[in-house]
Amino acid sequence: MKNATAFFLLFIFSFNLGGSYVIFKIQQHQIRREIIHQIKKGISEKDLTRITVSSENENQLIWKDREEFSYKGTMYDIVHVEILNENTKVYHCISDSQETNLIAKYNKELQKKRKDKNNRTNSVKTVKFLQKINPLPQKEEVAFSNKVIRPNYVYHENYASLSLEISSPPPKQVL
Template identity: 35%
Template sequence: MKQRLIALILLFILIAPAATLYFYMQFEKSAIKREIKWKMIAGLDKKELVVLKFTKTETKTKLRWEHSKEFEYDGQMYDIVSTEMKGDSIFYTCWWDHEETKLNKKLKKLVASAFDQNEENQRNQQNFHNYLWSFFCNVPFKWQAKQPQQIVLVCENEMLATIFDSLQNSPPTPPPKIS
């Protein structure tokens, strides 16, 4: 029973920081949304609004909807102020939500680092793995015995030539008898 309790406590210690950070980011995100709603109610300047044009099929494929009045397009968050339909096109007058975009990027980075999916970290791990494997011989060593090559000595002195020739000759067969 004591070991299970210790295991649960250690598991909680490992999970608590990531979970706390995730919930804090979600809380901050909802606070920013409330602040934006109050800004919209107070009236936004027309210069701060962006008009985006999409076809009906693009609204289903290119946009990731948070809810009916908020979507993500090309990694940027937009809050819809008004919608206008003309034929097959839909015009959204939106407020470009820079704070929520920044918060979403921060949240994605935290989740990626928590699950070790950071591209730079993975590349560094692969380089380290390759470095370690470079210390081991990957291809087996193949050694074959070859016959010795004849050494040809060119000497001007005949006496030296006979000494070298006697050194190159193989030993006499059968071996000499020692008395």
């Protein structure tokens, strides 16, 4: 039972640290499978985006793998390549708007988390929550306040000390 609890807590904490990245990768993989399936089924030429790349604008392409790249903030999957000359290629691509939106959403969440981390809003929320549970002493309750602290129980009224004083004379011996 203890092992199961420890494993569960370990899973929760590790998911908290990297769970959003794992979910992002699973969704990205699923979108890529759908695009590959769509390419295998066949896409008409009118649905494809043509991107002409020469040596001048080649550095604007950010390659993810050999069949996928980002151009001007949009993800594209290559269906086929047409080579015009040694410096110019035309990529016939399908625009991958789902993956573009997914990456944009993930980057936005990362920036939000970094901003939250920098502002320490999470720790402020934690402190406020803890103050609701166990409020900290306010200014009036500090050690140098004018309030008189009264004990819950008065001990000196119920205390009887042991004393050696003789309350009566010793008894007389009778013979």
